[in-house]
Amino acid sequence: MPVGNGLTAQQGGYALKSAIATLPAGKRALYRFAITGPGGRPVTRFALTQTMRLHFYTIRSDLTGFQHLHPVMARDGTWTADLAALRPGHWRMYTQFTPDTGPGRGQDFVLSRPVTVPGTASTTALPAASSSTTVDGYVLTLHGDLRAGLASPLTVTVRRNGEPVTDLRPYLDTYAHLTAFHQGDQAFAHFHPRNKVTGDHGGPTLEFMTDLPTSGNWRLFLQFQTADVLHTAAVTLYVG
Ligand SMILES: [Cu+2]
Secondary structure (H helix, E strand, O other): OOEOOOOOOEEOOEEEEOOOOEOOOOOOEEEEEEEEOOOOOEOOOEOOEOOEOEEEEEEEOOOOOOEEEOOEEOOOOEEEEEEOOOOOEEEEEEEEEOEOOOOOOOOOEEEEEEEEEOOOOOOOOOOOOOOEEEEOOEEEEEEOOOOOOOOEEEEEEEEEOOEEOOOEEOEOOEOOEEEEEEOOOOOEEEEOOOOOOOOOOEOOEEEEEEOOOOOEEEEEEEEEEEOOEEEEEEEEEEEO
């Protein structure tokens, strides 16, 4: 589990630095940033987590517009995230990484910064909590009684046309990526199923052990791959 809830730009001497506080609406946008270490200099050595040196996520304040990207780092430690079109409003940019040098070596960090996208912002109401959702013809059913601050199992079953799906392909070394954001403060969490990865035979059941810090509604984004297609399902989950 990463350190903290992802709502700060610095922690334990490490910081997410960016000169960008606004990005344009409605078109591809580049977000440049650096991760600095306790000495204040950009960190350039990161450990691989799920095959990547850094994971980047963004979400709008109404928990729409989720993106999970893998930015590219220049030699000097400057990263560039190539974002798909953003709607006007308030966004948060999250970086998840594990330094491979310094006092934070081997520790998982999530740091974030806000970004404003100018324009007329309309808010989408959060869909009601539900135990199922559909994406690209895949029906996901959730089972679990989640409690804030407690390790809580969450089982997700994947079906298509009523049949169990058993051909999930590993995506970044795991059968699924579950990214969660808390309604109101946009606190962040990320989980992987405990299922062992054995080729393109994932499913139909994904077994997560979650640990969400606060009660209320969380918006879950579940990413999984079949053949060459990455699917992203979204569902609202209430944590008691
Ligand atoms: Cu992941």
